[in-house]
Amino acid sequence: MIAETRLRRLNDHPISADGKYVLYWMQASQRTRYNHALEYAIEQANTANLPLLVGFGLMDDYPEANARHYAFMLDGLRDVEVGLKQRGIRFIVRHGNPGAVAVGMAKEASLVVCDRGYLRHQKAWRDHVADGAPCRVMEVESEVIVPVEEASIKQEFGARTIRPRLHRKWPEYLVELPEGKLKHPSLRLKITGDVDVSSPEKALAGMKLDRSVSVSRYFTGGQTAAQAKLSDFINHKLRGYDEERNEPAKGHTSTLAAYLHFGQISPLDIVLAVQATPHIPAADCDAFVEELAIRRELAMNFVHYSPNYDRYDCLPAWARKTLSEHRLDQRATVYDVKQLEAAATYDPYWNAAQREMNVTGFMHNYMRMYWGKKVLEWGRSPEESFEMLSHLNNKLFLCGRDPNSFTSVAWIFGLHDRAWGPERPVFGKIRYMNAAGLKRKFDIEAYVKKTAQM
Ligand SMILES: Cc1cc2nc3c(=O)[nH]c(=O)nc-3n(C[C@H](O)[C@H](O)[C@H](O)COP(=O)(O)OP(=O)(O)OC[C@H]3O[C@@H](n4cnc5c(N)ncnc54)[C@H](O)[C@@H]3O)c2cc1C
Numbered sequence: 173m174i175a176e177t178r179l180r181r182l183n184d185h186p187i188s189a190d191g192k193y194v195l196y197w198m199q200a201s202q203r204t205r206y207n208h209a210l211e212y213a214i215e216q217a218n219t220a221n222l223p224l225l226v227g228f229g230l231m232d233d234y235p236e237a238n239a240r241h242y243a244f245m246l247d248g249l250r251d252v253e254v255g256l257k258q259r260g261i262r263f264i265v266r267h268g269n270p271g272a273v274a275v276g277m278a279k280e281a282s283l284v285v286c287d288r289g290y291l292r293h294q295k296a297w298r299d300h301v302a303d304g305a306p307c308r309v310m311e312v313e314s315e316v317i318v319p320v321e322e323a324s325i326k327q328e329f330g331a332r333t334i335r336p337r338l339h340r341k342w343p344e345y346l347v348e349l350p351e352g353k354l355k356h357p358s359l360r361l362k363i364t365g366d367v368d369v370s371s372p373e374k375a376l377a378g379m380k381l382d383r384s385v386s387v388s389r390y391f392t393g394g395q396t397a398a399q400a401k402l403s404d405f406i407n408h409k410l411r412g413y414d415e416e417r418n419e420p421a422k423g424h425t426s427t428l429a430a431y432l433h434f435g436q437i438s439p440l441d442i443v444l445a446v447q448a449t450p451h452i453p454a455a456d457c458d459a460f461v462e463e464l465a466i467r468r469e470l471a472m473n474f475v476h477y478s479p480n481y482d483r484y485d486c487l488p489a490w491a492r493k494t495l496s497e498h499r500l501d502q503r504a505t506v507y508d509v510k511q512l513e514a515a516a517t518y519d520p521y522w523n524a525a526q527r528e529m530n531v532t533g534f535m536h537n538y539m540r541m542y543w544g545k546k547v548l549e550w551g552r553s554p555e556e557s558f559e560m561l562s563h564l565n566n567k568l569f570l571c572g573r574d575p576n577s578f579t580s581v582a583w584i585f586g587l588h589d590r591a592w593g594p595e596r597p598v599f600g601k602i603r604y605m606n607a608a609g610l611k612r613k614f615d616i617e618a619y620v621k622k623t624a625q626m
Contacts, residue, residue, distance in 0.1 A: 174212045174312060175345070177322050182286075182302035182309040191282025191307060193217070193225045193358060197274035199297065200289040201314045202228075202248050203395045204255030206349050206438035209287040209312035214352040216283055216310075223358030225281075226256055228265045229273025230367050230379075235293055236566040236573050238382040240533055244570055246372035247393030248436045253369055255395065260357030264365030271300035277363075278305035287435070288313045290320065290476045290575055316469050317440050318345050320476045323469060327477035330588040331462075334470050342465075346443060388533040390626075391430060391570055398431035402442060406449050414459040420536040421618035426460075427534060430570035432468070439464055470588065471579035481578045484558045484585075491586025494600030495554040501597040507550045509560045513568075521610055522546050524623040526564075531626040533570035539619070544584035545605040549598055558585060 196213035204210060210226070217224040228249060234241070249265060256263045266273045274297075278284045284305050286298060302309045313319045318341040328334040369375050391397075405426040409416075416424035431437045443465055446457060475481040485492070507517055515526035525539040535543065544561055551557030562581050566572035583589060591601035610616040 174208050174215070177319050178208055178313040179212070180311040182298060182311050183305065185306065185308045187220070188282045188307040191222065192280045193223045193282070193361060194220060195277050195281040195284045196224060196226045197277065197284055197286045197301065198226055198228050198252070199270050199287055200294060201287040201435040201438070202245070202252055203436050203438065204252060204259065205395055206314070206441035207287070208314035208349060209285055211349060211352050212310070212312045213285040214354050216285065218352070218355045220282055221356065222282060223356040223361055224261055224354055225277065225358055225361055225363065226261055226263045227274065227277040228263070229268050229270035230265050231269050232380045238385045238567065239376065240385040240387055240570060242379060242381055243372065243376055243387040244391060244393035244430060245434055246369060246375050247397070248395065248434050249369040250372050251394035251396050251436070257359065260354050260359055262358040262361050262363070264363060265367040265369050266365050267367050271297035274301045275304035278307065281305070281307055283307055284309045286311050288315060290472050292479070314438060315435060316472050317342070317443060317465050318469060320472050324473055328470060328473050331466055331470055334473060335466050338466060338469060346440070348444060349440065385567060388570060390532040390534065393430070393434065393436060395436045398428065398437035401426065401428055401431065402437065402445060406445060410446060410449060410452055410456055410460065412456060414453070414455040417459065418538045419614050420539050421615055421622050423536070425537065429576070430533065433571040433574040439468065468576060471575040474579045474587070475575040481582070482562065484555045486582055487585050487587055490591060491602060494591065494602060495585065498598050498600040499553060503550070503552065503598060505550055506552055509563060512547065512560060513564060517550070519546065519607060520620055521607055521616055524620040528623045528626060529564070529568045533568065535569070536619070540580065542605050542610060544581065548584055548602070554585065
């Protein structure tokens with residue numbers, strides 16, 4: 173049984189008596205393991221004695237996405253097809269706007285089940301499906317451990333304020349999700365898609381896409397690769413995470429961000445696996461869970477309750493005020509977005525970070541902070557810096573365009589942070605970082621060497 177608090181009814185229609193199947197319209201949770209929406213849909217299909225169809229709408233122009241993102245996602249959809257087939261469930265993919273594709277498939281459904289996304293366009297697609305489907309539409313939360321409204325009914329100030337709320341809820345939500353068995357297999361259902369995801373390369377070649385960003389050779393998408401990364405992390409990197417995670421050259425983190433972004437792995441699955449690993453020092457386990465289950469869910473809280481999450485005016489008033497007071501400060505160096513993307517600045521550490529991002533679609537967390545702070549320093553205005561940083565983040569990171577992306581970009585400019593002294597040119601009271609800090613804390617030359625070989 174899926175917790176009631178993970179469910180939301182999106183329209184007033186009844187379950188249709190003459191539907192041919194239950195439809196799970198997959199969008200945010202692109203996996204077959206630890207997917208509450210899929211398990212709920214199986215339960216409902218079994219109750220109605222109907223088969224279950226899983227459908228996906230593949231659009232060419234997902235906001236800010238390019239070939240790098242699509243290649244990764246198509247790898248994942250191939251895994252979904254295989255995973256569902258093993259459970260007797262038909263998966264079809266149709267080309268088109270996700271909401272419109274779902275409404276098309278809903279015409280013969282008795283019930284539509286969908287998963288949950290917190291970004292503006294994801295909410296709009298679900299509203300469209302709720303309006304257009306002739307039957308009941310149920311949304312099931314599977315992308316966070318604690319459903320956002322259960323954690324808090326308002327935008328939280330920071331990790332400090334959301335942490336105790338989430339901690340209180342964990343005993344209720346950190347629970348295993350058993351896999352259900354579909355009573356009436358749907359592999360023979362007479363319904364067709366128009367995209368064959370069994371060959372991701374062919375599917376990619378058939379799409380009209382922005383191909384200006386190369387496909388990453390460093391990351392293969394999909395739930396199989398995600399589970400392999402999780403095992404590797406647990407076996408080799410979890411021990412020592414607390415101390416080592418901030419050392420950029422060591423790569424002592426999970427690198428699961430893109431898999432989480434595409435819903436190819438569940439945060440609940442990860443936390444349960446980490447907590448079940450014996451003999452890991454509590455400090456390592458806690459530090460990792462803090463990132464995954466507190467910081468990440470703080471980002472969901474932010475985008476859910478802040479309609480302007482991707483615009484400069486999402487910043488707290490104190491941050492905008494101090495940046496405005498320093499708007500006219502002389503900038504020692506100014507770069508435009510092309511120079512930044514070309515990693516052509518005077519700063520070898522920053523260039524190394526940009527290179528890691530350009531080539532792999534990933535960047536180490538500590539370097540992301542440094543990278544972002546320098547862009548704040550190098551823009552002609554704070555608004556321009558905000559635009560440049562959002563653009564590079566979302567274009568080049570495989571995990572870009574995520575609630576974490578918008579929240580982290582805004583963090584560079586003071587969100588979820590406090591005022592710091594002494595007040596500095598350009599930054600005002602915003603937290604400052606410089607190259608001297610990198611040299612003092614890390615073997616930053618080792619990072620430069622590592623990225624030069626990428
Ligand atoms: C300027 C800037 C931009 C960023 N852009 C993105 C982005 O586009 N997409 C993205 O997912 N993350 C972003 N982050 C947050 C963080 O840097 C990455 O999630 C993390 O580095 C990913 O590496 P990992 O998967 O190895 O993390 P791990 O250390 O293994 O952590 C596990 C997971 O916890 C979550 N997590 C880790 N650190 C944070 C954090 N500080 N805030 C929120 N969640 C966190 C991520 O989902 C991550 O995959 C950004 C941070 C900064 C400072």
